[in-house]
Amino acid sequence: MNNNKKAVIVGGGHAGGNLVIALRKAGFDGHITLVSDEGALPYQRPPLSKSWLNESVTLERLYLKPAAFYDEQRVQVMLNSTVERIQRNDKRLLLADGTALEYDYLVLATGARARPLALPGGEFENLHCLRNLADAERLKAQLHGATHLAVIGGGYIGLEVAASARQLGVKVSVIERESRLLARVASETLSHYYQRQHQARGVDILNRVGVAELKSDAGRLTSVVLDNGVETACDLALVGIGAIPNDELARAAGLQVDNGIVVDHQARTSDPAIFAIGDVSQRPLPVYNRQFRLENISNTLEQAKIVAAVLAEQPLPADEVPWFWSDQYDIKLQIAGLGIDTDVDIVRGDPASDKFSVFRFCGDRLMAVEAVNSPAEFMLGKKWIGAGTAVDRGLIADASVSVRDCAVLHS
């Protein structure tokens, strides 16, 4: 039915890669072209700040799908190709090498890039950010053999790299502007738990300080000077202070952009032939009744399924609750939902036992569950948030009550 339609996907990251899989699964049998400015087929990014840094794993094991899959599924993959312009009037894309590509449907899956440190002259061979495989390979090569790593920014990526570095015996300092780690994304209980865990393993955590200056010698960073005057010597540094959406193509094409490309519940932009998915999209979140730009794998999967359903003329999938995870040392963190507008946090279990969860409420509504080594709380929390199930706050605080018995059942 869609036989002659041409779908072009810009960006071969998690969103683009998952969309290829989802389109064929949904029965879209038109042409698919995937254009990526990277040299590798779509691959997993989460391991790059985790186990991968300490292991030797072949590139193929990071791939979402093996090379043969794209041939079997008749997908044209254009690697090392950058899309420079969208010509909406004649539905064409212009690539950096001069190639023009026609589309019936265009999907922007251009992701986000690491936010650079706002300091002049900040380019050194031993100063890294971590967004893609090329960044990760450079960081990994220098991490083995480093003596002191400075991590600028106490977010998930920075903390995961800090954990991997400690496991390799590298000294680590984490520099965090806010009063606690993960300040924007986690409950206080979880922040404090990670602070203690990292400190117990020898990580030096510096809170409430910013970076004033980077000192270098012969093109190599030698120390980070903090805005309280303290100087931290290092032979390797990672900046992990968030990401900026790659929405310039869309902006230049006159699409609606507002911290990401604005899309509707079908992931459609202000041009009905153009969709945007993944980290670059500013999307409605029906479960939370607002627009949001998410940066996680679950979002790429959900939006890939949505666009696949639209293009294959199938019913839209059910709304999903975002989920996320982080692996640091042997601590497994799983998060269901988003901790926005929360006014009450209820802790279940004892953080000192390394097995606890934080149920985060807005009034009576469960918004998010942060589960540390507690998969049942994560799995049930995800279901409950999605279904709007009421949770008994008194019961949930009592870890001796089975988590399943904490939902308030409607009779």
Place this chain on the structure above:
Amino acid sequence: MATVTYIDKSGNVYQAEVEDGVTLMEGAVHSSVPGIDAECGGACVCATCHIYIDEEWQATVGRPNEIESMTLEEVDGIKPSSRLACQIAMSSELDGLVVHVANE
């Protein structure tokens, strides 16, 4: 290297050669076995790699660790033979293994 047989929900049979150290989930994804979506890429979070291990293989494959067991307890269709395919690394002892995929 060992041979694994995956049987999907509809009874279709897929045979894959899986290298030592590579997980059963990766073997299935590589061969596009339906029902192994592996959304989290093997992090033991999504449970979209749920399989059942044929009885004669259960002892050789071994038991899940605590995190995996706790995850399985909340998964639809759990049975005593349930495992998450991303938590099982291939080895020569597992040559000839037969598993059933839990999801469509």
